[in-house]
Amino acid sequence: MQRRIVSLWFPRLAAxxxxxxxxxxxxxxxxxTERNSERIHDLCPRAESFGLQRGMTLVHARSFCPGLLTRxxxxxxxxxxxxxxxxxxTRYCPWVGLDGRDGLFLDITGSAHLLGGEAPxxxxxxxxxxxxxxxxxxxxxxxxxxxxxxxRFAEGIAPPGESLSRLGPLPLSALRLADQTxxxxxxxxxxxVSDLHNLPRATVARRYDADVLRRLDQALGATGExxxxxxxxxxxxxxxxxxxxxxxxxxxxxxxxxxxxxxxAQLDKAQKGARMLRLTLRRVDQESQAVELRLARPMxxxxxxxxxxxxxxxxxxxxxxxxxxxxxxxxxxxxxxxQLDRAQNREKDSLDDLVTxxxxxxxxxxxxxxxxxxxxxxxxxxxxxxxxxxxxxxxxPSRRRRPLRLFAPEPVIASGSGVRQGxxxxxxxxxxxxxxxxxxxxxxxxxxxxxxxxDDSWRGGLRDYWRVETGEGRRLWLFHTPQAPRAPGWYxxxxxx
Amino acid sequence: MPQTMSxxxxxxxxxxxxxxxxxxxxxxxxxxxxxxxxxxxxxxxxSEHRQPVVNPEGLLPYCDPGRLLVTRADSQNNVLAxxxxxxxxxxxxxxxxxxxxxxxxxxxxxxxxxxxxxNTTALLILPDGAxxxxxxxxxxxxxxxxxxxxxxxxxxxPQNGPDSTRWRWSLIKNKIGTLSEWIVGWDAAAHRVIVVSxxxx
Numbered sequence: 001m002q003r004r005i006v007s008l009w010f011p012r013l014a015a016x017x018x019x020x021x022x023x024x025x026x027x028x029x030x031x032x033t034e035r036n037s038e039r040i041h042d043l044c045p046r047a048e049s050f051g052l053q054r055g056m057t058l059v060h061a062r063s064f065c066p067g068l069l070t071r072x073x074x075x076x077x078x079x080x081x082x083x084x085x086x087x088x089x090t091r092y093c094p095w096v097g098l099d100g101r102d103g104l105f106l107d108i109t110g111s112a113h114l115l116g117g118e119a120p121x122x123x124x125x126x127x128x129x130x131x132x133x134x135x136x137x138x139x140x141x142x143x144x145x146x147x148x149x150x151x152r153f154a155e156g157i158a159p160p161g162e163s164l165s166r167l168g169p170l171p172l173s174a175l176r177l178a179d180q181t182x183x184x185x186x187x188x189x190x191x192x193v194s195d196l197h198n199l200p201r202a203t204v205a206r207r208y209d210a211d212v213l214r215r216l217d218q219a220l221g222a223t224g225e226x227x228x229x230x231x232x233x234x235x236x237x238x239x240x241x242x243x244x245x246x247x248x249x250x251x252x253x254x255x256x257x258x259x260x261x262x263x264x265a266q267l268d269k270a271q272k273g274a275r276m277l278r279l280t281l282r283r284v285d286q287e288s289q290a291v292e293l294r295l296a297r298p299m300x301x302x303x304x305x306x307x308x309x310x311x312x313x314x315x316x317x318x319x320x321x322x323x324x325x326x327x328x329x330x331x332x333x334x335x336x337x338x339q340l341d342r343a344q345n346r347e348k349d350s351l352d353d354l355v356t357x358x359x360x361x362x363x364x365x366x367x368x369x370x371x372x373x374x375x376x377x378x379x380x381x382x383x384x385x386x387x388x389x390x391x392x393x394x395x396x397p398s399r400r401r402r403p404l405r406l407f408a409p410e411p412v413i414a415s416g417s418g419v420r421q422g423x424x425x426x427x428x429x430x431x432x433x434x435x436x437x438x439x440x441x442x443x444x445x446x447x448x449x450x451x452x453x454x455d456d457s458w459r460g461g462l463r464d465y466w467r468v469e470t471g472e473g474r475r476l477w478l479f480h481t482p483q484a485p486r487a488p489g490w491y492x493x494x495x496x497x
Numbered sequence: 498m499p500q501t502m503s504x505x506x507x508x509x510x511x512x513x514x515x516x517x518x519x520x521x522x523x524x525x526x527x528x529x530x531x532x533x534x535x536x537x538x539x540x541x542x543x544s545e546h547r548q549p550v551v552n553p554e555g556l557l558p559y560c561d562p563g564r565l566l567v568t569r570a571d572s573q574n575n576v577l578a579x580x581x582x583x584x585x586x587x588x589x590x591x592x593x594x595x596x597x598x599x600x601x602x603x604x605x606x607x608x609x610x611x612x613x614x615x616n617t618t619a620l621l622i623l624p625d626g627a628x629x630x631x632x633x634x635x636x637x638x639x640x641x642x643x644x645x646x647x648x649x650x651x652x653x654x655p656q657n658g659p660d661s662t663r664w665r666w667s668l669i670k671n672k673i674g675t676l677s678e679w680i681v682g683w684d685a686a687a688h689r690v691i692v693v694s695x696x697x698x
Contacts, residue, residue: 041655055670091626131507176545178593227617228590238602276669332600349586350586350587351539351566351589352543352589352590352665353586354566354582354583354586354588354589355566356584357586358541358568358579358582358583361575361578361582362568362569362570362571362579365520365567366569366570367567367568368567368568368569369565369566369567370553370562370565370567370568372553378552378554381554381697382552382553382554382562384550384567387566392564393562393563394563396553396554396557396561396562396563398557399554399557401555401558401660402552402554402555402557403552403555404526404527404530404551404552404555404556405549405551406549406552406553407524407553407557424652425652435614439642439643440643440651440653441651441652442653442654442655442656443652443656445655467655469640469642469643470642471642472642473523473639473640473641473642474640475662480595486554494552494555495527496527496555496662497523497524497525497527497528497530497638497640
């Protein structure tokens with residue numbers, strides 16, 4: 001089948017994108033700082049009628065047109081918008097590629113008849129874009145090169161086999177050549193495409209770089225040219241629009257359940273699992289409220305996901321009623337097939353669900369697990385990691401006996417018969433307003449600070465730890481700092497219950 | 498209270514399943530750690546941010562720290578709500594809640610109902626006298642001074658031998674029986690509580 005390509009050019013893409021969102025009734029331009037001054041990036045036809053053009057400095061432009069309104073340009077947003085248009089263009093054909101920063105190629109081979117032929121297709125595109133506030137120029141030909149040339153220089157359709165006759169009278173820049181090459185050819189009196197085509201190929205190839213002939217061949221179809229369709233990130237979203245608004249929790253949940261079923265079927269087909277879901281509920285008054293669900297583990301089980309949404313949906317204010325529900329899997333992860341009916345799996349699943357439920361209330365970063373750390377400093381011998389996505393520590397290394405509760409060291413007031421130097425725990429001391437007596441003490445266990453780490457709490461140098469059983473029944477973990485720069489002291493750092 | 502019949506320790510400990518229990522006193526943390534060690538399945542440990550988290554190395558003789566799901570909440574209300582969620586889901590074997598303030602009858606009863614619904618045991622660590630009337634049992638735990646306390650101070654080198662710690666566990670509320678108290682110790686090798694003597698029986 002003869003290949004047919006549409007080239008779509010948006011001459012004012014950047015300006016029209018901004019004007020769509022913020023319409024103004026004045027000459028309008030976008031500015032971008034280039035080469036040390038603010039220059040016009042894009043502008044509307046009304047501004048152009050004042051003699052402004054792209055690349056002009058803003059100061060210069062203002063002298064022509066004092067009433068010019070400007071906004072800073074955002075080229076990245078323009079590119080995102082172009083990608084959006086590319087996605088929209090897939091309504092005409094499945095094969096759409098980007099062309100530079102302001103154009104699209106549509107390979108409509110075999111799909112023109114769906115809209116009643118090529119001319120109605122172009123009319124449809126033009127009408128829809130005009131309604132969206134975008135001016136576009138279209139060219140239709142057998143090759144991307146020829147379509148590109150038509151879009152820029154002579155809008156219209158080149159029927160199959162007539163590329164050369166339509167392209168012939170166009171200037172050389174229609175061939176996507178560098179400006180320098182065009183100028184140099186024009187100096188030789190070669191002004192149009194047909195002039196170039198009529199030259200003997202060998203002489204052109206000898207005098208100019210290969211690009212000239214390649215572009216010519218691409219335009220006329222002698223050399224193939226690929227259009228790379230955009231790789232679309234797989235999106236997983238489903239929507240339910242209701243004829244009448246609903247407001248009861250049960251109704252909304254029934255809708256949600258229906259959506260999760262569809263979404264999970266999609267995920268299942270792609271072998272993916274959702275990690276984060278967003279349920280958007282649009283009310284009749286166009287307000288929309290979103291319920292977000294972060295899962296502890298990728299999942300695609302509709303029943304369980306729906307059940308986890310229950311709490312969030314209950315908190316939504318339905319107002320005059322909800323008429324649209326949209327469910328989107330915002331974050332997805334690969335999730336392969338899994339054997340389901342095993343008791344152990346079920347137990348793990350229910351614990352993961354619990355992590356999700358608690359995480360939705362407190363934040364997933366507050367649901368933690370202990371992991372051992374290889375450190376001899378007692379307060380640093382463990383760490384807490386989020387439970388979502390981390391397996392439990394396989395085996396905890398066995399170390400010396402440590403208190404059940406560790407806290408920041410609290411100084412104690414030692415009293416009693418003479419505090420011996422560097423020695424044994426004081427026979428009597430006051431801690432947290434209670435006076436305690438040492439009945440039995442085990443120690444010392446000497447722990448030196450990690451010199452390679454700069455830790456303020458270990459400024460006092462090495463510590464001699466004692467396990468002290470008090471005559472009052474409490475078992476405390478005391479330490480003494482014999483090398484402390486100021487007076488050596490006794491501190492409580494933990495309690496063995 | 499006059500005691501007519503001595504209560505068997507094994508009838509009240511390990512804690513009755515699917516019920517809410519409370520513990521207070523200096524030795525409450527050890528009581529919770531031992532209960533966690535004796536429970537089946539995962540243990541959800543809910544506490545507030547401002548409290549230091551339980552030390553996993555200290556937990557080691559009683560319970561494998563890897564089984565713990567440590568949940569940090571920003572207020573007592575969230576501690577209670579998270580504990581209720583965890584109880585109701587039935588995914589854990591024991592839910593431990595560390596509270597700093599008193600709880601009312603409503604909160605206590607809600608936890609009790611959630612424990613029944615999820616067939617999970619709840620254990621609240623509370624300050625003295627802060628419990629609610631909805632609890633199945635309430636315990637007061639305190640460490641006992643070493644036997645030699647009265648005679649003379651003993652200093653010994655660090656040991657890694659079995660723990661000779663003794664606690665006095667007093668059952669101060671029991672919905673379905675009489676009250677009593679015991680002197681107990683923990684046998685890490687056999688992984689069980691040993692009753693040294695029935696103090697108040």
